[in-house]
Amino acid sequence: MGFLRLAVFAAALAGGAYWALLIYFCSLRREALEKDWDTAPQAEGPAARDRFIEAGMADYEHSLRRKLLWGVLVLPAVVIGLLIYLVNYA
Template identity: 40%
Template sequence: MAALARLMVIGFIVLTVIYVCLSLYSRAVRKGKLRAEWHEGPQDQPLEAFLEEGLEDYDKSLRRKLILSVYVIPVILVSVVIYLTNFA
């Protein structure tokens, strides 16, 4: 039982680090695309306002929610492996 608890704690820490890295990377990529879009198009509003509005839309997007699958998929895979190893 202690081994399972240790696996869960270490797994949660590793998955959190992966989630934070993916989240920051995805946000940086989106911010870069918004900057390029602002430079190419008409500058009706200041850059900071344009970025803020675009990142608010990003925060509500499906991509942002899919990054949470970093937690779900490994837990499901480990559960399936444990089940198949012990009960199948």
């Protein structure tokens, strides 16, 4: 029963941390794209700016940083599982 409570609490904590970091990193990337657009003024207008930012965010969706963020969910589960194994069976 204690393991179940630990698993639920750890999953909730890791999920919250994952979403907080995801929102933060996406916000940083969007800010960087907006600054890139603003430092080199183009004559296309606001619609082109929006397309530029959305294309950059689509590229971010497939980036390594986005994939490494899954470590926030996977790494704690692996460490806790390893610790439980070592304490009980080693």
